[in-house]
Amino acid sequence: METLKEMVNALGPSDQLQWDIALYTLFFLNAVLLMLLPDGSTLGTFLSIVVLISVVIDKTFAFGYILKAPDPKYCHAKIFIGTYLIRAAMFVAPLTIAGSTHEGKVRGAGILAGIAGAVYMFGRWFFEQRDVNATRITCLNTEVMIQSAGMILVLARLVLRDRLLLGTVHRGIPAAILGDLPAHEVEV
Numbered sequence: 001m002e003t004l005k006e007m008v009n010a011l012g013p014s015d016q017l018q019w020d021i022a023l024y025t026l027f028f029l030n031a032v033l034l035m036l037l038p039d040g041s042t043l044g045t046f047l048s049i050v051v052l053i054s055v056v057i058d059k060t061f062a063f064g065y066i067l068k069a070p071d072p073k074y075c076h077a078k079i080f081i082g083t084y085l086i087r088a089a090m091f092v093a094p095l096t097i098a099g100s101t102h103e104g105k106v107r108g109a110g111i112l113a114g115i116a117g118a119v120y121m122f123g124r125w126f127f128e129q130r131d132v133n134a135t136r137i138t139c140l141n142t143e144v145m146i147q148s149a150g151m152i153l154v155l156a157r158l159v160l161r162d163r164l165l166l167g168t169v170h171r172g173i174p175a176a177i178l179g180d181l182p183a184h185e186v187e188v
Contacts, residue, residue, distance in 0.1 A: 051113075098111045
């Protein structure tokens with residue numbers, strides 16, 4: 001409950017007013033973009049909502065609190081790679097919306113929101129994340145993170161192989177074997 005209170009308090013102005021104003025501006029531009037989207041624009045609506053959620057996550061330092069870091073604000077702002085990825089989404093998603101629509105108002109708002117997201121992303125990277133070593137890209141144990149990411153990729157391959165035909169020549173014939181199987185587990 002204490003963490004939630006700290007996150008809600010982070011929605012207000014902080015000591016870094018320039019970044020607060022930039023985030024409020026991004027939220028406003030993307031909210032306007034969401035309202036300008038025509039009915040039936042599922043992709044545009046989804047991308048706009050992703051950007052709005054990313055702005056709230058960035059403003060509340062949510063990644064630092066979710067990872068239970070000793071210093072959540074420092075972990076979120078300077079170290080965690082997920083922060084950089086949501087900032088990239090703030091840049092790419094509005095430009096994707098602008099490129100996928102034929103309406104002039106939506107295209108203009110998308111370009112404006114995308115440029116603002118790019119300025120914000122590159123500014124935060126330049127002033128905060130530029131000097132972080134590659135070995136400290138997470139607030140967690142990097143070895144455990146790499147093992148977890150590997151397991152997620154293997155599970156995703158197993159789950160999606162029939163849908164996307166990944167790793168198969170034909171549905172029943174595997175194209176790659178991930179490791180040596182013990183003799184007692186091999187079926188002929």
